[in-house]
Amino acid sequence: MTRFPRATAVAEAVRAGHSSARAETEAALVRIADGNPALNAFVTVDAERALSEAEAIDRRLAAGERPLLAGVPVAVKDTIWVAGRRVTQGSRLFGSFRAPADAIAVERLRAAGAVILGMANSSEFACKGVTTNPLFGPTRHPQHPNLTPGGSSGGPAVAVAGGLVPLALGTDAGGSSRRPPAHVGAVGFKPSFGAIPYGPGFAEPFTGIAVMAPIAADVADAALMFEALCGPDPRDPDSIAVAPMESRPPESLSVAYSPRFGLDTPIDEDVRQAVESAVEALERAGTHVVRRDLSWPAGVTETALMPLQHAGLAALYGDAFRRDPALFDPDIAVQIERGLTLTGAEVAAAQLLGVEVARSLAAFFTGADLLIGPTTPCVAWPLDRLGPDTIGGQVVPPRAHAVFTPLFNHAKVPALSLPCGTGRNGLPVGLQVIAPRGLDRRVLRFAAYSETVLAAGGQGHPG
Known part of the structure; x- marks a missing residue:
C-alpha cells in the first residue's frame, strides 16, 4: 500500500515552505487514482475543486497565514455536508443531493487550511455495521479485500489506513468511527458529545448522541485534527468547551481495565490476548492499572x-x-x-435507559481517571456478512461485533480506538480509551503515551 507523510509532517512542511498545498493535493490524487479502485473508500472525488482550494490555501500562506492543517488532504464521510458537493448518505433518496452549506466542522477544516479531496463511503444513513449501500457498493479492507472494514465510517477509515489521505472526518453515533479504525489499524476518536459542533446537515436518526469524529493514522494526527475542530459554536446549542490539557503525566492516572466492559458477551481469544498484552505492556511501563468491571443498569444491551x-x-x-x-x-x-x-412507550423506555447508562458511567468515574478495554470483540470478517457467525466460539446475532462501543455514545463521553496489536491472520485489534465527558484531551494524551509504549513493545500499528 502506498504510504504517505503524517498530517503533522505535511502541515509543518507546507507552513515552512518545503511543500505546498497544491503539491500535497496532487500527490493525494495520484494515490487515490492508484489505490481507490480496489478499496472503494472514496465514492466521489472532485480533483478540480480540490486543486482550486489548495491554490487558495497557498495564497493564504504567501500572505503570511500559518493554519494548523496547512495543505493536509482530508476525506469527508458521505453523510456530512460539504457545500456544493454531492452528499448522498449512501441512499437513492439523496443520489443527486448537493449540500447547500458546509457543516461547521467542514468550515473549520477549511479555516485550518485542510484540502477536502472528496466524499468517503458510508452505509445508508450511517445505520449499519458494515460499509455498503445501494449507490456505491462495499468498501473493502485494505489488507484483505474479501473482508469488510466494518461500518458505518468504513470509507473514511480505509481512506486513511489504505494510504490515500492522512486524515478523514467521520461520524459516530454507536461506534461508527471507532470500530472501522480498529478493524483496519487506524486511530478513531469519538469526542465528547458537543465537543465538535454538529450540523448543519441531514437530520439524524439517533438524536442527542452523534458526534463528528477524527480518523487518523496516529494519535498525534487525530489530536491535531481535534484541535482544529473543537470548541463551541452558537449555531449548535449542544456544543461545549472541553477541559484544557492537564499537567498530570499519563502514567500517574488511575486506569480501570475491563475486559468486556461489564457486559455478558463473548470475545474472540485472539482479540482478548492482544488487549491483555497491551494492558500488560502499560503496566510494565509503570501505568497504574486496576482490573475493574462496570455495573450497568438492569437490562442494558445494545x-x-x-x-x-x-x-x-x-x-x-x-x-x-x-x-x-x-x-x-x-x-x-x-x-x-x-x-x-414501535410504541411511544417502547421508545421512551429506550431513552430512559440511555440516561441511566450515562449516570452509571459517571458514577464509575468517581473511582477512576480512565477506562480501557477492547474496541471490538472480533477482527474483521467476510465482506458479504453483517457480522461474524461466531464470536468466542458461540453463535451470535449480526450486531454482536458492535457491543463494546454504543454505551459510551449514550454516556456522551470521549472514547478513542488505538491499534494495540493483531489477531488471527495479522488483522488489527483496537484498544478503547474512555474518560469522563469533557476530558477529551486526557484521552488523547493517554492514547499518545500508550501508542509509544505499545510501539516500543512491538504492538500497535500493524504496518
Missing part, C-alpha cells in the same frame, strides 16, 4: 437501545419506505419496518 435508531429512521423515512420499499438497502428497510411498529 438491543435494548436500538429502538431509538429504528424509530428515528421510521420518523424520517417511513413515508418514503411505504411508497417504495425497494429504494432502500434491505437491511435498512428491516430497521424502518421495526421502527414503524
Whole structure:
C-alpha cells in the first residue's frame, strides 16, 4: 500500500515552505487514482475543486497565514455536508443531493487550511455495521479485500489506513468511527458529545448522541485534527468547551481495565490476548492499572437501545419506505419496518435507559481517571456478512461485533480506538480509551503515551 507523510509532517512542511498545498493535493490524487479502485473508500472525488482550494490555501500562506492543517488532504464521510458537493448518505433518496452549506466542522477544516479531496463511503444513513449501500457498493479492507472494514465510517477509515489521505472526518453515533479504525489499524476518536459542533446537515436518526469524529493514522494526527475542530459554536446549542490539557503525566492516572466492559458477551481469544498484552505492556511501563468491571443498569444491551435508531429512521423515512420499499438497502428497510411498529412507550423506555447508562458511567468515574478495554470483540470478517457467525466460539446475532462501543455514545463521553496489536491472520485489534465527558484531551494524551509504549513493545500499528 502506498504510504504517505503524517498530517503533522505535511502541515509543518507546507507552513515552512518545503511543500505546498497544491503539491500535497496532487500527490493525494495520484494515490487515490492508484489505490481507490480496489478499496472503494472514496465514492466521489472532485480533483478540480480540490486543486482550486489548495491554490487558495497557498495564497493564504504567501500572505503570511500559518493554519494548523496547512495543505493536509482530508476525506469527508458521505453523510456530512460539504457545500456544493454531492452528499448522498449512501441512499437513492439523496443520489443527486448537493449540500447547500458546509457543516461547521467542514468550515473549520477549511479555516485550518485542510484540502477536502472528496466524499468517503458510508452505509445508508450511517445505520449499519458494515460499509455498503445501494449507490456505491462495499468498501473493502485494505489488507484483505474479501473482508469488510466494518461500518458505518468504513470509507473514511480505509481512506486513511489504505494510504490515500492522512486524515478523514467521520461520524459516530454507536461506534461508527471507532470500530472501522480498529478493524483496519487506524486511530478513531469519538469526542465528547458537543465537543465538535454538529450540523448543519441531514437530520439524524439517533438524536442527542452523534458526534463528528477524527480518523487518523496516529494519535498525534487525530489530536491535531481535534484541535482544529473543537470548541463551541452558537449555531449548535449542544456544543461545549472541553477541559484544557492537564499537567498530570499519563502514567500517574488511575486506569480501570475491563475486559468486556461489564457486559455478558463473548470475545474472540485472539482479540482478548492482544488487549491483555497491551494492558500488560502499560503496566510494565509503570501505568497504574486496576482490573475493574462496570455495573450497568438492569437490562442494558445494545438491543435494548436500538429502538431509538429504528424509530428515528421510521420518523424520517417511513413515508418514503411505504411508497417504495425497494429504494432502500434491505437491511435498512428491516430497521424502518421495526421502527414503524414501535410504541411511544417502547421508545421512551429506550431513552430512559440511555440516561441511566450515562449516570452509571459517571458514577464509575468517581473511582477512576480512565477506562480501557477492547474496541471490538472480533477482527474483521467476510465482506458479504453483517457480522461474524461466531464470536468466542458461540453463535451470535449480526450486531454482536458492535457491543463494546454504543454505551459510551449514550454516556456522551470521549472514547478513542488505538491499534494495540493483531489477531488471527495479522488483522488489527483496537484498544478503547474512555474518560469522563469533557476530558477529551486526557484521552488523547493517554492514547499518545500508550501508542509509544505499545510501539516500543512491538504492538500497535500493524504496518
